[in-house]
Amino acid sequence: MTSMNNAEYLTRLKYADEFEKLRADKKKKGFTFKELAEKLGVSKMWIASVFDGQQYVPEEYAKKLTALLDLPADSLAFLTEHPYKGNTDPILYRLHEVIDTYGPAIKAIIHEEGGNAIMSAIDFGLDVDVITDDAGNHRVIIKMDGKLLPYAKKGTYPW
Incomplete structure (x- = not known):
């Protein structure tokens, strides 16, 4: 297996489809980042960066987000992996x-x-x-x- 370079990690190729679906699910539900942040008890900047693959999401928040978006259990488990951030890990x-x-x-x-x-x-x-x-x-x-x-x-x- 060829290891990914930083650019590939930044675009989160491993979960590109999952992030695209996550953004579509948010849009379908009509949530703003501010609304999601209030319901999760986090900052809007943090949750917005989650949708870009730039945050580790503790399991309890991934489960809450799953419930808010009416998604199948564990469908957002990929968010609980530690991502590469910014221009480097x-x-x-x-x-x-x-x-x-x-x-x-x-x-x-x-x-x-x-x-x-x-x-x-x-x-x-x-x-x-x-x-x-x-x-x-x-x-x-x-x-x-x-x-x-x-x-x-x-x-x-x-x-």
Whole structure:
């Protein structure tokens, strides 16, 4: 199975038909997002983003929405899956945030300790573990292991 890229997750291809039907069912019932939000006890922005596949919906809300739209039981169970959000999934966003925050420091240390070089993403290893620390907190450990590649010094300086 080929994994989906972010764009495919954003358009929710996996549930495109289900979301189209959900929007049609809302329209058929004549609900506005504001009305649905009031009946569910949520914000109208949140419920509107549900219809775009951008929210995880707790099971109790999926069941309430099913009842409001007079749909068969569990017909909206797909809403209880965690979606990719915005332009990237929350986990991927955090990884980008880590690189945005610590990337310049990583670069500085690579240059300080490895010289005028970069880290290979081809000759590269990656491992992820979830552990429990002494305080009982779950921690994510990510190890990246890339070959140090000195910049080539071919041609006339500055190359």
